[in-house]
Amino acid sequence: MEFRDNKAIYLQIGDYVCEHILLGKWKDEEKIPSVRELAVSLEVNPNTVMRTYELLQNKNILSNKRGIGFFIAEDAIKQIKLYRKVQFMDEELPVFFRNLYLLDIGFEELETRYKKFVNQTFTNP
Amino acid sequence: MITINNLNFGYSKHNLLFKDMSMQLSAGHIYGLLGKNGAGKSSLLKNIAGLVYAQSGSLNVMGFNPAKREPDLLADICFIPEEFHLPSIKIDAYIMANAPFYKKFDHAYLNVLLEEFNIPISNKLVNMSYGQKKKFIIAFGLATQAKLIIMDEPTNGLDIPSKAQFRKVMASALTDDRCIVISTHQVRDLDNLIDTVIMLDESTIALKASIEEITQKLTFKKMKELDETVIYAEPALSGFNVVVPNYHQEDSKMDIELLFNAVLAEKKKLKPIFN
Numbered sequence: 162m163e164f165r166d167n168k169a170i171y172l173q174i175g176d177y178v179c180e181h182i183l184l185g186k187w188k189d190e191e192k193i194p195s196v197r198e199l200a201v202s203l204e205v206n207p208n209t210v211m212r213t214y215e216l217l218q219n220k221n222i223l224s225n226k227r228g229i230g231f232f233i234a235e236d237a238i239k240q241i242k243l244y245r246k247v248q249f250m251d252e253e254l255p256v257f258f259r260n261l262y263l264l265d266i267g268f269e270e271l272e273t274r275y276k277k278f279v280n281q282t283f284t285n286p
Numbered sequence: 287m288i289t290i291n292n293l294n295f296g297y298s299k300h301n302l303l304f305k306d307m308s309m310q311l312s313a314g315h316i317y318g319l320l321g322k323n324g325a326g327k328s329s330l331l332k333n334i335a336g337l338v339y340a341q342s343g344s345l346n347v348m349g350f351n352p353a354k355r356e357p358d359l360l361a362d363i364c365f366i367p368e369e370f371h372l373p374s375i376k377i378d379a380y381i382m383a384n385a386p387f388y389k390k391f392d393h394a395y396l397n398v399l400l401e402e403f404n405i406p407i408s409n410k411l412v413n414m415s416y417g418q419k420k421k422f423i424i425a426f427g428l429a430t431q432a433k434l435i436i437m438d439e440p441t442n443g444l445d446i447p448s449k450a451q452f453r454k455v456m457a458s459a460l461t462d463d464r465c466i467v468i469s470t471h472q473v474r475d476l477d478n479l480i481d482t483v484i485m486l487d488e489s490t491i492a493l494k495a496s497i498e499e500i501t502q503k504l505t506f507k508k509m510k511e512l513d514e515t516v517i518y519a520e521p522a523l524s525g526f527n528v529v530v531p532n533y534h535q536e537d538s539k540m541d542i543e544l545l546f547n548a549v550l551a552e553k554k555k556l557k558p559i560f561n
Contacts, residue, residue, distance in 0.1 A: 167506075167507060167508070167538060167539055168537070168539055169501060169537040169538060169540075170478055170539060172537055173539075197457070200457040200460075201454045201457045203457075203478075204457060205453075205478040205479065206316055206457065206460065206478065206480065207457060208460075208481045209481065
């Protein structure tokens with residue numbers, strides 16, 4: 162995983178975990194990698210991963226079964242969408258809008274491109 | 287795990303390297319020890335390991351005074367120095383001669399580490415490159431299962447794949463009952479690995495804070511134009527990299543080099559923020 166420049170590492174790891182759940186790489190109500198396993202694979206401090214897991218537990222995306230480990234919570238996907246949507250609207254959309262405005266990109270062109278992107282990226286062959 | 291109280295230390299009586307230094311380190315953390323050349327990083331590590339003696343003040347490491355060099359303490363310290371000398375014997379002979387000093391020595395784990403680091407056991411220590419030697423003493427040190435791990439510039443001499451291996455090994459080596467202290471100039475090698483920064487400057491600890499605390503109090507970001515809130519700034523592509531007080535509870539990523547330079551240049555502005 163490539164870390165970006167500006168966002169706290171524990172939040173970037175949060176995004177990484179959420180993506181794995183959204184894309185179904187980690188399955189519903191399955192045990193996810195332990196704090197140590199994820200820290201080793203991402204080459205980060207285990208305390209940082211712990212902070213991420215605690216955050217996602219507070220957002221009802223993960224649940225902690227004492228002594229066993231962290232699991233994907235029941236309606237994790239709904240919770241992730243809620244959490245990520247707020248983040249997206251607050252952080253990414255303003256930058257995106259600014260570029261639309263500066264570069265004179267119209268909504269029609271955007272819609273065509275959006276549909277094409279979804280088709281190419283997310284539909285199974 | 288480590289308590290330092292009013293430590294005064296210097297290689298000559300008239301020229302003290304540390305004046306009245308006090309600090310506590312606890313288990314379950316990876317501390318990154320930073321400082322300019324000659325700030326005393328290695329000397330502090332040597333004090334903790336009992337390799338040099340302080341003029342005055344007290345040093346308590348897991349209940350022992352390290353200057354007494356008691357075997358029960360030394361068996362629980364793994365010290366990886368920056369400069370080291372290895373005897374002209376084969377790896378297995380070295381292990382046979384040195385592992386018995388460590389009651390908890392884990393031979394199976396050592397073999398795993400040597401394999402991960404790509405070090406052939408039949409090699410003679412003196413015939414290996416500096417990087418290979420370094421990887422060997424890191425592997426041996428971790429296999430001692432010591433509770434206190436002290437590393438002075440561990441990534442010096444490691445090639446690019448070995449640095450990634452090293453980070454993985456260290457991430458898995460951190461347990462709740464272990465304390466890891468790493469001194470380094472190669473901050474980019476380790477910035478996601480350490481959870482607490484200790485910075486030495488001008489004979490004392492200029493900053494000791496967890497990354498969580500640092501990013502709660504400071505924001506690291508890019509700005510197009512400087513304003514009066516800026517504590518420290520460096521010119522960058524299309525603007526400045528700046529350190530500002532974290533007024534809006536932003537969760538930024540700590541830039542450890544920027545922090546380092548900010549602490550050196552703006553001690554007076556930063557001090558009240560961290561006290």
